[in-house]
Amino acid sequence: MTGSQTLIGQQIDRYKIERHIASGGMADVYLAQDVDLKRSVALKVMRADLAYQADFVTRFQREAEIVARLDHPNIVQIYTTGVTSSGQSYLAMQYVEGGSLQSYLDALVARGETLAPEVALHIVRQVADALSTAHRAGIVHRDLKPSNILLHRDGRPLVTDLGIAAIPTAATRLTHTGTVMGTPHYMSPEQARGEKVDGRSDIYALGVILYEMLAGRVPFSGDSPLLVLHQQIYEPPTPLHTLRPDLPEPAYQTVAICLQKDRANRFETAGQLAQVIDQILTGSQPALPAAAQPGWRPTTPLTTPAVDRRPTSKRPWWILALLPVIILALVGAYLAWDARRAAAPTRPTERGAAIEALAVEDVTEVVGMVASSATPIPPTPTPPLPTPTLTLPPPTATPAPPTETPAPPPPIITADVTAVRLAQPPVINGLLDDWPNVAPALSAYRVYADPSWDGRDDLTAMWRLGWDADYFYLAVEVIDDIHVQTQTGNQAYRGDSVEIQVDADRDGDWGAGLSPDDFQISFSPGNFADLPPEAFRFQGTENQRIVNAPGHSIRVQARRTADGYTLEAAVPWRDLNVTPRAGLVLGIALNANDNDTPGTAVQEILMSHVATRAFANPTTWGTLTLR
Numbered sequence: 001m002t003g004s005q006t007l008i009g010q011q012i013d014r015y016k017i018e019r020h021i022a023s024g025g026m027a028d029v030y031l032a033q034d035v036d037l038k039r040s041v042a043l044k045v046m047r048a049d050l051a052y053q054a055d056f057v058t059r060f061q062r063e064a065e066i067v068a069r070l071d072h073p074n075i076v077q078i079y080t081t082g083v084t085s086s087g088q089s090y091l092a093m094q095y096v097e098g099g100s101l102q103s104y105l106d107a108l109v110a111r112g113e114t115l116a117p118e119v120a121l122h123i124v125r126q127v128a129d130a131l132s133t134a135h136r137a138g139i140v141h142r143d144l145k146p147s148n149i150l151l152h153r154d155g156r157p158l159v160t161d162l163g164i165a166a167i168p169t170a171a172t173r174l175t176h177t178g179t180v181m182g183t184p185h186y187m188s189p190e191q192a193r194g195e196k197v198d199g200r201s202d203i204y205a206l207g208v209i210l211y212e213m214l215a216g217r218v219p220f221s222g223d224s225p226l227l228v229l230h231q232q233i234y235e236p237p238t239p240l241h242t243l244r245p246d247l248p249e250p251a252y253q254t255v256a257i258c259l260q261k262d263r264a265n266r267f268e269t270a271g272q273l274a275q276v277i278d279q280i281l282t283g284s285q286p287a288l289p290a291a292a293q294p295g296w297r298p299t300t301p302l303t304t305p306a307v308d309r310r311p312t313s314k315r316p317w318w319i320l321a322l323l324p325v326i327i328l329a330l331v332g333a334y335l336a337w338d339a340r341r342a343a344a345p346t347r348p349t350e351r352g353a354a355i356e357a358l359a360v361e362d363v364t365e366v367v368g369m370v371a372s373s374a375t376p377i378p379p380t381p382t383p384p385l386p387t388p389t390l391t392l393p394p395p396t397a398t399p400a401p402p403t404e405t406p407a408p409p410p411p412i413i414t415a416d417v418t419a420v421r422l423a424q425p426p427v428i429n430g431l432l433d434d435w436p437n438v439a440p441a442l443s444a445y446r447v448y449a450d451p452s453w454d455g456r457d458d459l460t461a462m463w464r465l466g467w468d469a470d471y472f473y474l475a476v477e478v479i480d481d482i483h484v485q486t487q488t489g490n491q492a493y494r495g496d497s498v499e500i501q502v503d504a505d506r507d508g509d510w511g512a513g514l515s516p517d518d519f520q521i522s523f524s525p526g527n528f529a530d531l532p533p534e535a536f537r538f539q540g541t542e543n544q545r546i547v548n549a550p551g552h553s554i555r556v557q558a559r560r561t562a563d564g565y566t567l568e569a570a571v572p573w574r575d576l577n578v579t580p581r582a583g584l585v586l587g588i589a590l591n592a593n594d595n596d597t598p599g600t601a602v603q604e605i606l607m608s609h610v611a612t613r614a615f616a617n618p619t620t621w622g623t624l625t626l627r
Contacts, residue, residue, distance in 0.1 A: 202270065
């Protein structure tokens with residue numbers, strides 16, 4: 001039994017360990033059950049061989065202090081800390097079921113696919129907002145990479161592994177000049193040189209991640225960490241537009257600014273990056289820093305440090321004498337890294353995961369010597385390295401595990417949604433277990449908030465849409481921390497609900513006011529006890545009002561889940577006055593309402609899949625295409 005397996009089945013304080021999830025340079029992570037609160041947690045237990053090394057214990061304990069004081073929906077929460085009976089520190093953290101961004105990108109690579117631009121930008125926008133919160137608290141991540149970004153099953157990214165963050169105000173340094181914590185593929189040039197870093201190093205790493213999500217490969221790769229670090233410092237990446245020519249111009253500019261070699265030319269703050277991405281997602285012209293103002297082109301090389309090309313005879317003679325020593329040190333560092341790599345089996349698709357922090361430090365100290373003492377290594381004349389291919393692990397003698405149902409893809413954020421033609425109608429039971437594995441649409445925009453709202457974004461709704469000749473089908477997964485339903489009926493705000501607004505004749509009388517071809521269908525999930533789920537239909541009038549329209553045949557069912565509810569419905573096309581056909585385009589808004597205060601009739605917030613959605617103006621809704 002390996003060291004990481006010995007804790008399985010044991011109970012540490014109130015946490016019953018179920019299985020091993022992952023291993024890192026400092027700790028093993030396990031899935032555990034909190035026997036008191038009846039919830040799953042991720043238990044991060046320090047490696048036994050590090051438990052008595054004071055600097056590692058200090059770094060591990062500091063992770064809890066850092067993250068515990070950060071309150072952000074895109075940062076993994078820490079619940080409690082403690083020490084095992086064998087003296088190993090542990091953290092009990094939020095368990096995120098969706099896996100990591102790295103595993104999701106690996107799956108895309110295996111299928112020969114790349115991420116949709118709007119999905120990649122939305123993920124980076126949320127991570128940038130999380131980093132902005134950390135940076136304002138004086139915390140720099142220093143090891144941001146896809147495996148440190150977890151994906152909630154609602155598509156929300158959560159930043160984890162802030163344990164090696166540098167705190168500039170700390171009296172004692174756990175890193176020193178010339179020693180680098182991080183992963184070479186995502187490391188900024190100044191970090192690779194062993195210099196002091198700030199939040200702009202995290203922006204560089206986030207730029208590498210955005211490049212990877214859009215291009216399907218990292219900008220720099222090689223067969224040793226030293227080669228990758230050399231490229232980070234001196235080489236420009238392959239221009240993104242040559243690998244992904246279908247992106248909007250501001251997307252190329254945003255990546256280019258993040259990947260500037262000189263940190264002064266990057267976005268000044270992560271918050272500034274988040275604002276620019278917001279502008280790109282809404283289709284407005286972003287206010288870009290000076291580095292990408294008029295005159296910038298995607299083909300323009302990124303700025304690189306100037307290489308001193310004076311005759312070598314004018315250089316101090318002792319540098320030449322040191323060259324053999326430096327070369328031997330480089331070779332020795334590489335051999336040490338290679339030996340560590342051979343000794344520890346790793347997932348081939350986890351780029352950089354095999355390079356533990358200390359191995360990176362060995363190589364980077366030498367890079368720091370070369371960068372500070374001698375002529376900078378000139379850029380290599382070789383052509384760009386080929387795109388890395390996915391290497392599958394060799395087969396083993398053990399039987400293959402049962403094939404699991406693929407995890408649903410993350411939701412997409414778009415105003416223009418599609419409904420898929422269903423060969424078999426789903427059973428309307430609220431289970432959502434017989435729907436095709438398509439990316440759901442996310443109601444991502446808060447378009448209304450009551451003054452009494454407490455400011456917490458605790459509502460998420462994800463929609464899958466289907467159709468056949470008779471029905472329009474809806475499968476909705478809602479994540480909501482507090483479910484309130486004191487009654488149903490037309491007073492839907494007595495409880496949580498979802499709703500669709502449909503313009504059934506978008507090509508006919510499409511305009512800024514309601515008309516008889518405009519409908520709203522409100523769905524109440526009930527209280528999962530004595531109040532059953534119900535559907536309510538409303539219809540526009542000639543005088544631009546909306547009235548109750550009973551007498552429909554809509555079917556709806558809902559079920560309670562651990563973190564909200566699911567709702568499934570079949571809406572007859574005749575109840576929308578629509579004759580369906582492939583290619584038909586309707587107007588639509590997919591909305592979710594939240595009320596967290598029992599006994600009140602307050603619509604606290606309304607989330608929609610369209611940022612511009614207004615209740616009585618169909619021109620502000622999105623589109624629905626039947627395919």
